[in-house]
Amino acid sequence: MTQLPGLLDIEAIRKDFPLLDRVVHDGKKIVYLDNAATSQKPRQVLDALNEYYEQHNANVHRGVHVLAEEATALYEGARDKVAAFINAPSRNEVIFTKNASESLNLVANMLGWADEPYRVDRDTEIAITEMEHHSNIVPWQLLSQRTGAKLKWFGLTDDGRLDLSNIEEVITEQTKIVSFTLVSNIMGTVNPVDAIVRRAQEVGALVLIDASQAAPHMPLDVQALGADFVAFTGHKMCGPTGIGVLWGRQELLEDLPPFLGGGEMIETVSMHSSTYAPAPHKFEAGTPPIAQAVGLGAAVDYLTAIGMDKIAAHEHAITEYAVKRLLEVPDLRIIGPTTAEDRGAAISFVLGDIHPHDVGQVLDEQGIAVRVGHHCARPVCLRYGIPATTRASFYLYSSPAEVDALIDGLEHVRNFFG
Amino acid sequence: MTQLPGLLDIEAIRKDFPLLDRVVHDGKKIVYLDNAATSQKPRQVLDALNEYYEQHNANVHRGVHVLAEEATALYEGARDKVAAFINAPSRNEVIFTKNASESLNLVANMLGWADEPYRVDRDTEIAITEMEHHSNIVPWQLLSQRTGAKLKWFGLTDDGRLDLSNIEEVITEQTKIVSFTLVSNIMGTVNPVDAIVRRAQEVGALVLIDASQAAPHMPLDVQALGADFVAFTGHKMCGPTGIGVLWGRQELLEDLPPFLGGGEMIETVSMHSSTYAPAPHKFEAGTPPIAQAVGLGAAVDYLTAIGMDKIAAHEHAITEYAVKRLLEVPDLRIIGPTTAEDRGAAISFVLGDIHPHDVGQVLDEQGIAVRVGHHCARPVCLRYGIPATTRASFYLYSSPAEVDALIDGLEHVRNFFG
């Protein structure tokens, strides 16, 4: 078996993930390389969910009975865990949403309804990038259509990096918000946060970082990032579906208006008017995803116990190996950085003129799960003049043997359509 | 043991709910009477969640690999189940949200951004009622503040029913939307749908029904209701937290604009503009609560196998018994209907001048879980001049013995503060 420096004890880790034992297509053990879409869940997370439902399930915040107190303690305890995981200055800056998309829309809507100095309107601008996930494009298109604000974006270089050469035109004195992804979900590119944050601060724009592809894979320190908001999603980081996070600076969360209205987010309600609870509850209308927050808390414990730096090192080693081996495959072109430097563990490629759908189908038949399509980042495909890509993406349980299986699988694809 | 006509086989049913075996406060088996806040979950639902995560977990809609196909089939299969459960004319009319609150906010936001003839603006009116849950008040207050539309509401009679005497002033030619709860979460009142729908149709207003307290407890037929939208929440009907439903008529879902933007809800995206997928996906931005939808599907199967009519009959019998016994308690005043007719299984009351917090605390010590407070329906408390109520609420697994335990518990409360 291939040995690489910096790998985790993969065998031990894989035992925690029941799905990795899954057998598909008449006896083939799954090779799960679709981690950028969603991760598998360790036993520890499933146990936390079951224990919550079997022992403590109740609605939170409004009860004096013992179950309600336990459920509240578990739910709010999960907030503490997430706050620690991202080094938030205060637990009250951690808002639970249903996914990263809701987190991103939440910021867009806050700013659309905000008073000055935050208000986005027809005299202002919004800046994003061409490598954003649709969930960080469409909310801004909607906001721009609905307020008249101008939407601008950074383009991409030929090797899959942000083109910051015109940063002073993209981020101007009119810019109210700059929103960009820390790690591209389609190309794996890790973006230069400092340069963008510096320019945004220069002009007084707020910064929202989409950390959906970063939080699962590397240490995340919201204070070090220097952003105003950071969004990510639970299901990609060993957590359940149905839970996302928005971190925001306390003063902003105090000043900005609520988005969804309902139970939990109020201080007092009369038919004539209502006042709102302080953050984070102001932004959590209705019964929150309680079990899912508890599950995310367990996921964060799991990842922390292994160590985010170790996970990053593991993935770096796997990515380096995978990039090297992929570049050996004839007719294969990587879309995105072709080294493992400043890149995450999602690698997109095209294989000659074989359509990614066909690549993915033939790989699937061999038990290899990759994602094909535009990966909710169609502008990247347009930019590079391709209809779609095949994407292999790795995580803490990925092994060099799985990279080898992918390479063999691609050989098979080439033969099939050869 | 008290025998009542129409009861379900409670012993058998209780075996399905692991939490009902929970023991609290040194050996007291829990008496869970907080079902209007959230229900407990049967083993069958927990099994469905575990099986999903252990065998089929993948992101939906975008993959050709076998896990993605299975996850998609399970997620979309849950939509079929929910559609059948509420007798929706089409599965495409069923939108998955994170909870009822999001469903209600979704409608309010659709109408705020809609074109004519749906658009809510300063020349139009919104009608709700004084017995709404905060989640069906605050979204309309926000919409009214943000658009200038006038918010009106039906008041309440002394016995906890809607006062429809001024229906022609509350719902007028200017009314664009009428939103009301089918069953009150604080008083249990079942509202007269026909009369309100008829008047709304007369003036061409849309109707949104909040069925959060109805869907778990009685057969729900969206076609028979005659509404345009129906909202409810999974966690109150044996499903997981983190999942809600909005049903809406297909033509409306086609015409109305999206709310949250992101992955899944698009047809095609470029940096300059995007087009949207048809409903329901148009309203489901980002990775949906996949496991939670699957869990809700299992909950719907569970309830259907028992029979919603049988569940309604069971709860009716329990409610009748509980109302009778509660009225025997000295100094106890029921807030809401004092018979079991046209009422659900949530019963609010005040006990002399003992504050509900104190009532709830002493009941809790005996293992009896009730809810105390304003139950996210503060206007009802204001209306009846009380700070809060104690609420006992029943479900398919509630037994007459639990009613007896509550009555004994209240005796204890009276002695304690006597």
Added chain:
Amino acid sequence: MKLDSMYQELILDHYKHPHGRGLREGDAEVHHVNPTCGDEITLRVKYDGETLTDVSYEGQGCSISQASASVLNELLVGKELSEARKIQGVFLELMQSKGKVEPDEEMEEVLEDAVAFAGVSKYPARVKCALLSWMAWKDATAQVLGDAERKTA
């Protein structure tokens, strides 16, 4: 191998040697996309009274969507509208069968080469690929007829 049930020889043939590809003059043009994968097709139809005289198309997509457009061209061009509609209906039925319809002789007579797609119906994610051109054809035809059917595609 199960995969062979999808990638029939005949489908791969059509993929490698598509019929009628390219855009020619037509009475109506539509542009359809498959949102799940970004596949696109631009398709034109030409009618001479009741007869479909040409279907021309251009686009990008996987083997299934490309082959399906080629088969459509081969099968429908020259047919009367009513006949073409019938074929489209049967093809749709087959594709939505989730692998449960075993094409019988009658179906084979109607669908000719298109029965080769029976195996694709087992792969829900690929059914849309196979249907892309057929939905586009239906839409373009509706446009020509200016009828109200358009939105049901």
Added chain:
Amino acid sequence: MKLDSMYQELILDHYKHPHGRGLREGDAEVHHVNPTCGDEITLRVKYDGETLTDVSYEGQGCSISQASASVLNELLVGKELSEARKIQGVFLELMQSKGKVEPDEEMEEVLEDAVAFAGVSKYPARVKCALLSWMAWKDATAQVLGDAERKTA
């Protein structure tokens, strides 16, 4: 019984016979609510230079919140501001201790009757009840002083 640790005789006494209830003239008035249960208090403070000469209040709430306001009145009225603040700080610490602080002699000396609330700190949902009047007092005092502390309540 565990419940007795919350409902100390002394708390029930204050609840049934509250001290200083009713609104009297003051230098500042605040209105606080507990959003989780709807409990409300209107509270006024009166200062004579550095000395807190009166705390008057009115409102509705459970035994814990009512008794707590009564104890506050008994404990703080007549004290110098700095002393009152110290007491408030120690009470806050006790209430946020989740039942983990066993009041020692020093604490008892500062808090007097208010140590009876130690048991309440084990019940997170009720801690807010016990603190309602104390937070209102802090807020009203800040108003009088016109200082920037106000929002931290």
